[in-house]
Each structure stands twice: as structure tokens, then as C-alpha cells.
Amino acid sequence: MMKTVKIKKYSGELQDFDMNKLINSLRRSQADENLVQHVARNIVDQVEEGMTTKKIYQMAFNMLKSRSRISASKYNLKKSLMELGSTGFPFEKLVGKLMEFEGFNTQVGVIVQGDCVSHEIDVIAEKENNHYMIECKYHNSQGRFCNVKTPLYVQSRFVDVKQRWKSQVGHDTKLHRGGLYTNTRFTTDAIQYGTCVDLMLVSWDYPPQNSLKARIDKAGLYPLTALATLTKTEKRQLLDKGIVLCKEVYENPILLEQLGINESRQRKILDDSLKLCSAINTLI
């Protein structure tokens, strides 16, 4: 029989524990349905009045991890993004790689002269006649939303840069567009404003069919912080070298050698990296 218990959200608010919500969240791990149902039943048995969603999430992650490290990594994507560090740079790099996957030529962290002042643009992306200026808003804790002030300020930067772009040779026929990526969420008025002025907005779960999580799944561009076999210190050491993606680890196995990781762990890590990079193939 279903228990009806109240659990505590990140915000401190209480809400009824919802089995369907749990199952949906588990499905994003792309684990097979048997494992999803198995974990969900186990959680239902253990969930108690007043338990935090964080605790429930942690239990689910551990159960998944014991059966499938890759599913656990996928389930853990949101948290892996929060582990990219206190600066926004790895996130900008990830966004650049996602746009490359979509066929754009990109530059990350470029100083660009606008009409009034110069700006550091996180990602400039070009494909045929499309010329995008992307701002990345990175938060390393849950519940920090991206409010309307960010698209407002991004729009002014974009307008300032666009004036200058338009005056360049061959630019008058290009489609210029500003954009804003965040690893958390937009407030309602941030989406309302951004949509109204035609900024491209991407957040953890927006737009629903082409959100950040959907794009990462599709491209298989998981951050290396998703690798359950790496220690925190090893992740930090790789990030400090400017390495951000599982893919980069897989393509440069020498990196693991340099960290002094033994051969059997190296194999495990490379194996997981490959499975995460090639996520798209398993979906097709």
C-alpha cells in the first residue's frame, strides 16, 4: 500500500511524497525500467515523515550506483553541474561545446568592442548566417534562480555589441541574436522578458524539449564531475587543468596517468567516460 508521508523540499516547504515524480526523475537516468521500478519500490519502503528530498535523492543515487554507475551519473547530472566550481569558466566551456555539437563555430571568453563599451562575451557562436552572443549564468548551489535582471542586462550588452557587428563588412545580412544559458532556472518574468526581446533562453529544464539537460543527454557532453569513479580531488585537479568533459578525459587517457591513478581505476574511468560520451548512440 502507498504511504502518504510529507517530505521536505530544498526550500524547507513540506509536500506529499509523490511516487510518480520519483519514477520520472529516475527515468532520466536512462536506466532500464526494471531497475527504475526496483529503486522506486526500495525508496518507498524507506521514506519517512519529514525526510528531505536531498536525502531521498542521495538514497536513489546510491542504489542506482550499486547497479549501474552510468545510470547514476546521468541521474546525478544536475549535481555534477553544481560541482564545476565557484567560477563560471567550466560552464562556459561546456556551453561552447554544446553549441559546437549543434554545428556552430565557437569562441569562449572573448573581449568584444561594443558601441559604448567593451564586453567579455562568454560564448560567441556562428553558423552560416547566424551570429550568436551567449551569456552563461552559472550557480553552484541549488535554488539560486536567474531573475529578470540577468536577461535585462544581457539584452543591453547584446544591443551594444550588435550595433558594432552590424557595421562590419558582410554583417548586415546576418541574423544576430543574444542568448542566455543557466544551469539552474529562470524566474517567470525572466522567461517572459527574454522571450519578448527574442533572447535564446536555455536553463536546466527550459525550453522543455530542448533544455540544458536534454542537450547534454543528446550530445553526450557530460561534465567530468559526473564520473562516479573519480575522487573530488581528482575532479578538481582536472578542472584546474581546463578539462571539463568526460569526452576530454576519454580522448586524453594520459591525463589519468598524470594524476597517478592506477591502471585498474584508469580502465574503469575510461570505460565510464566512453559510455557517457556516447550517450546519443544508445538513444538512437
Next chain:
Amino acid sequence: MMKTVKIKKYSGELQDFDMNKLINSLRRSQADENLVQHVARNIVDQVEEGMTTKKIYQMAFNMLKSRSRISASKYNLKKSLMELGSTGFPFEKLVGKLMEFEGFNTQVGVIVQGDCVSHEIDVIAEKENNHYMIECKYHNSQGRFCNVKTPLYVQSRFVDVKQRWKSQVGHDTKLHRGGLYTNTRFTTDAIQYGTCVDLMLVSWDYPPQNSLKARIDKAGLYPLTALATLTKTEKRQLLDKGIVLCKEVYENPILLEQLGINESRQRKILDDSLKLCSAINTLI
């Protein structure tokens, strides 16, 4: 003989103690020149290697206060603004009053529908054909500057609101302008951008001839936190009632009665309030 000692700035940086700078800062107290010179000589005798500017400022304030509470209050204006509290509301009110002094009709904290979203505008000010939308950026600690992101976001808000204003009856011939007031300072690129897009920018010391401090001196619109005779608790109680200015205290002596302040202190406070309110008359 002049000592050459290094003193420590708010930023932690060391710099040579500069007698002329001290004298200039003392002159903004509008104390008579004898008192200015007297305090300056006293400070020179007491200043020591590595002393902080904060300590030196405090000594100067105490010396002024013992001779002239009003001069001390004027000298202390910047700090009085920092004492307005953790929310920006008293500062918005002060800015509204300053614009009224300049002949505008003002509204403070108004929700306005823009073309894309609605905005809470700190101060709307109108005079003849001029229709201003002012954002107030309040900081309650030293060294927090207003960087370029603020005028960038203010400009987008202004553009969004202006679209709507322009469509209103009789508005097509009006001059619409955005503005930004801060009690601290703008970074160089904030001034460069704001000037380029024609925002009206006012900070503690910008524009030089018509800065926030100059406007407050001219209007005599000192915040009640400048009153050296009120305790911290009394200031907080008045601010909590929505009272912000010395002028309001002077015009409503019942407020002091309500706080349970005895008659002799009431007289002292009202006397100081009057002298601070009428600053302009003593200057003309």
C-alpha cells in the same frame, strides 16, 4: 614640520598621509576655516604609521563634533547614508525628495507595465516635458561599487517602459530619460556606458559639480541618520516608521515625543534638524 607617514586605506592599500586631502575633506563639513585648520593640526600631531583612514576619519569626526555638531553631521554624510539600513527603501525616498527639491513631481516604488514585463520603478519624476525613470542602487558598506551591469540592466528596463509610455496619450512629445542614483561610486565603464546611452548618472561624487553629496548639501535634505544627538536605536525606530530626513523630524516634533525622548534632548535634536534642513540658506 610635516610628518611623512603611510596610512592604510579601506582597501588595505598603504598610501602617504596627505594633509591637503584631509583639509579638503574637512571643508565639506562647512565648518569655519579656523576650525578646519585647528582639527587638521590636531590630526597631524596624532597620526601614526599604519593608522587606518577609518581611524583618522573617526578622530576628525569626534573633534568636529565637540565643537560643532552640525559640521560633524555634514562631515559624516557618507557614513550617514550607509546607516540607512539594509534595504534600499529609505535611499529611494531620499532620491525622490531630492528630485522634488529640483521641481519634479515624484512617485517612489511604483509598479509600471513595460512592453514585455512589469517593473518596480524606484522613482518616477516628471517636470513639464521631462519624464524620468530612476533606479536607485543602495549599498550599506564602503567599497561596494556600482559596476557596468547595473546601467546595462537599467537601460533595458528603461527601453521596455519607454515603449509603453510613448504609446500613451500626450507622451509622444515628452522627453523620456532613464537614470541611476547610487550612494557609492560607479566604475569607469559604468560611467562610460551610462553616458553613451544617455542615462542620468548620479553617485556620491559624480558628476563632480552635481553629485549626490552636492545635491544633498544644496537641498539641505540630510538623512536623519546624520543627527549626532539621536541614538542608533532611535534612528532605527524612526526609519522603521518610514521617516528618512532631518527635515521630516523637524516638521513632526511629535515623533520625538512618541519615542519617549526627554524635553531637553528633543530641543537639541530639533535644533540640529533645523540647522541641517536649512543648509542651503546658510550657503546663499
